[in-house]
Amino acid sequence: MVFTVEYVLRLWSSVEIPLLRRVPHWRARLDFALRPMMIIDLLAILPWYLYLFVPFDLRALRLFRLFRLLKLLRYSPALLTLKRVIAHEYRAPLGALLLMMMLMLFWAAIIYFLERGAQPDKFSSIPAAAWWAIATLTTFGWGRCSAAS
DSSP, rough: OEEEHHHHHHHGGGGGGGGGGGOOHHHHHHHTTSSHHHHHHHHHHHHHHHHSSOOSSGGGGGGGGHHGGGGGGGTTTHHHHHHHHHHHSSSHHHHHHHHHHHHHHHHHHHHHHTTTOOOOTTOHHHHHHHHHHHHHHHHSSSSSSOOTT
């Protein structure tokens, strides 16, 4: 409820923003409501109201609350610098990610063809082998560690 009150108050007072003073109040509020951060805020509080009418599990929509943290970019010079670097250099990490995905799929196909006969339950398909590759690369392994070993 607090977020709702805050959202409505921001929407109501948006007519005081210098750029929006020259337009009719309804138009100023509509323009302000259509800003990306206001839409994210609306999507963050909307699941609570939707649950009152639609009894589905809408907790996944709560992820939009994390986007509210983007507002911190305005107040932190370090985060602004990080945002600028990411905006200008997005191609390098994207290329590295694409290369890693291609290598992971290549090695998943290799391990599938090598191990499918020996372990058909673990390597039943290339996507299963890709899951094994991801689990192996991102953790200490997909098996249990025992204290005796």
